Amino acid sequence: MELHELTFSEARRGLEEGTFSARDLVESALGRIEGVEHSLNAFIRVRERDDLLVEAGKTDAARARGEELGPLAGIPVAVKDNISTRGLGTTCASRILAGYDPPYDATAVERLRDAGAITVGKTNLDEFAMGSSNEHSAYGAVRNPWDPGRVPGGSSGGSAAAVAAGEAVLALGTDTGGSVRQPAGFCGIVGVKPSYGRVSRYGLVAFASSFDQIGTMSRDVDGAAELLAAISGADSRDATTSEVDVPEYTGLVTGNLSGVRVGVPRESTGEGVDPEVAEAVLAAVDVMRSLGADVDELKLEHSEHAVASYYLVANAEASSNLARYDGLSYGHRAQGADGLDEIVVRTRSEDFGAEVKRRIMLGTYALASGYYDDYYLRAQRVRTLIANDFASAFERFDVIVTPTSPTPAFRLREHADDPLAMYLSDVFTVPANLAGIAALSMPCGLSSTGLPVGLQITANRFMEPMMFRVAREYEAASGVRLRVPEVKRTERDA
Amino acid sequence: MAATTDDIRHIAALAKLSFSDDELERLTNEMDAILNYVAQLSGAKLDGVDPAFALLRRDNVFREDRVGEMLKPDDALSNAPDRDEDFFRVPGFLPEG
Numbered sequence: 228m229e230l231h232e233l234t235f236s237e238a239r240r241g242l243e244e245g246t247f248s249a250r251d252l253v254e255s256a257l258g259r260i261e262g263v264e265h266s267l268n269a270f271i272r273v274r275e276r277d278d279l280l281v282e283a284g285k286t287d288a289a290r291a292r293g294e295e296l297g298p299l300a301g302i303p304v305a306v307k308d309n310i311s312t313r314g315l316g317t318t319c320a321s322r323i324l325a326g327y328d329p330p331y332d333a334t335a336v337e338r339l340r341d342a343g344a345i346t347v348g349k350t351n352l353d354e355f356a357m358g359s360s361n362e363h364s365a366y367g368a369v370r371n372p373w374d375p376g377r378v379p380g381g382s383s384g385g386s387a388a389a390v391a392a393g394e395a396v397l398a399l400g401t402d403t404g405g406s407v408r409q410p411a412g413f414c415g416i417v418g419v420k421p422s423y424g425r426v427s428r429y430g431l432v433a434f435a436s437s438f439d440q441i442g443t444m445s446r447d448v449d450g451a452a453e454l455l456a457a458i459s460g461a462d463s464r465d466a467t468t469s470e471v472d473v474p475e476y477t478g479l480v481t482g483n484l485s486g487v488r489v490g491v492p493r494e495s496t497g498e499g500v501d502p503e504v505a506e507a508v509l510a511a512v513d514v515m516r517s518l519g520a521d522v523d524e525l526k527l528e529h530s531e532h533a534v535a536s537y538y539l540v541a542n543a544e545a546s547s548n549l550a551r552y553d554g555l556s557y558g559h560r561a562q563g564a565d566g567l568d569e570i571v572v573r574t575r576s577e578d579f580g581a582e583v584k585r586r587i588m589l590g591t592y593a594l595a596s597g598y599y600d601d602y603y604l605r606a607q608r609v610r611t612l613i614a615n616d617f618a619s620a621f622e623r624f625d626v627i628v629t630p631t632s633p634t635p636a637f638r639l640r641e642h643a644d645d646p647l648a649m650y651l652s653d654v655f656t657v658p659a660n661l662a663g664i665a666a667l668s669m670p671c672g673l674s675s676t677g678l679p680v681g682l683q684i685t686a687n688r689f690m691e692p693m694m695f696r697v698a699r700e701y702e703a704a705s706g707v708r709l710r711v712p713e714v715k716r717t718e719r720d721a
Numbered sequence: 722m723a724a725t726t727d728d729i730r731h732i733a734a735l736a737k738l739s740f741s742d743d744e745l746e747r748l749t750n751e752m753d754a755i756l757n758y759v760a761q762l763s764g765a766k767l768d769g770v771d772p773a774f775a776l777l778r779r780d781n782v783f784r785e786d787r788v789g790e791m792l793k794p795d796d797a798l799s800n801a802p803d804r805d806e807d808f809f810r811v812p813g814f815l816p817e818g
Contacts, residue, residue, distance in 0.1 A: 330796035423777045437777060466782040535759040540773075546736060553737075556809045557800035567814035568737075576739045584738055588729070588748065589755060591736040605762050607772035612765065614776055647754050663777045 230255035231393030235450025249283040249301025273348035297343030305395035308349040311430035320364040323578035333430025342457040350385030380410030387414040405656025407442035408668035412631035412681020415709040423663035424469035427462035435541035452476035485519030490624035507672040537657035539606035546590030631668040631681030723756035
């Protein structure tokens with residue numbers, strides 16, 4: 228087995244036992260980047276080789292001296308390019324932030340460094356994290372490592388593709404409506420959206436502030452759990468972070484889920500869900516049952532309204548958050564404009580991509596005088612109903628299991644002319660963001676065409692330990708952990 | 722038709738965006754489809770249901786009124802498209818005289 232094929236747990240064990248060094252691990256990630264980036268386009272920037280090797284060498288030297296090291300010491304991590312990294316730039320895959328170098332690091336990035344992780348580079352995304360395919364990037368589309376003719380999902384498509392292809396062991400993504408879980412599902416890895424308030428949003432470029440959370444990606448459950456533990460916890464620089472303690476997220480496999488109550492919503496396997504996806508999810512539920520879990524059907528009364536409520540409220544917040552891009556104090560400024568208002572309008576019109584403009588327009592519409600009550604306010608009231616549905620469901624169940632997406636990865640440009648069809652593919656992921664609860668996606672098999680199928684496990688707010696327990700037991704009992712695919716070489720047109 | 726080209730032109734002005742006539746027509750059609758889809762929310766029973774404004778945090782968060790660590794002017798200005806010493810520089814927007 229080559230080093231880039233190792234999961235987080237295998238890589239950490241190898242470092243601890245001295246089977247290989249952090250330098251070896253970084254070399255292997257860089258070698259893989261050199262080999263597959265041409266096909267995938269997962270990174271917007273990779274750090275200088277020499278800097279990375281020096282950093283890895285310091286970790287190795289500290290280990291050799293017997294110093295106490297952080298939980299992620301020497302592990303190569305990729306960071307989505309909407310998370311601020313001083314000195315490394317942060318573009319949000321937008322022309323409007325071309326050349327922008329944040330004057331500070333995000334809290335999550337500081338905590339990564341404290342944990343000993345090595346940031347290898349910044350990953351591609353849908354512009355400002357708006358999209359489910361990673362086709363809306365000023366730096367070109369990202370390809371799915373399992374089939375470069377297909378999308379990796381989005382918006383954290385670069386992070387998901389990088390981890391799936393072995394270009395990094397772990398990655399940070401961000402999840403506003405499914406942007407960690409859906410690409411994790413499409414690329415066959417584990418992706419976690421923590422509870423709202425679990426991870427500081429300081430330094431995360433805002434899209435929809437009451438939904439956004441930084442999330443974690445890995446090829447094994449423990450990697451995603453360990454990375455989450457490292458970045459979680461209260462932060463005085465983000466008043467929405469919670470004071471609730473960060474418990475242990477990793478643990479031993481016991482082969483036992485007895486007493487754990489698993490709810491399966493009827494729509495999980497109903498209309499609009501690809502039969503192969505439904506079959507894989509039901510097989511996963513059977514594995515949980517065989518471990519002793521109590522499985523029962525469940526009805527989430529208002530889930531049919533989740534996508535509509537989400538796209539109105541999230542885009543309303545986006546239209547307000549993105550008002551800051553005016554070409555005046557940072558970012559790109561349109562040249563040759565006459566007067567202040569023209570600078571603002573021209574900068575925004577020239578430098579935002581089509582999807583970002585569409586969402587700003589939809590959000591502005593929902594908030595505009597005359598439409599506010601019928602759109603924004605109504606969507607916010609429906610959001611309460613959806614949160615209440617989950618509150619009742621979690622009185623009866625410990626976790627809720629659904630597909631992550633109704634289908635495996637779709638083809639590039641498949642939804643290019645139909646934005647609504649793309650939005651509808653988020654039907655299973657947006658409810659967790661509306662309710663602020665925890666959810667993860669993990670692989671539960673391959674389709675007949677060889678594409679990963681994602682299983683979503685949702686738990687109540689701050690019940691991450693239960694979510695990880697079910698995921699860890701399922702991972703061990705099912706034996707479904709996907710290999711690193713051999714990436715076919717393609718000529719990208721982007 | 723939930724949205725007309727005139728509506729969308731008005732919204733674009735509010736959003737500080739400008740579109741060509743072709744773009745405006747396409748956008749009107751796309752937004753019309755989306756607005757028709759979200760119109761389903763009018764079917765939800767909302768009597769006595771509050772909006773989710775404080776769903777995730779009901780208490781306020783206070784801190785002591787003390788100056789902490791903050792960006793230095795040079796850092797805050799480091800990405801300015803145009804600056805003049807410690808100021809962002811923008812074109813004049815007040816009428817002269």
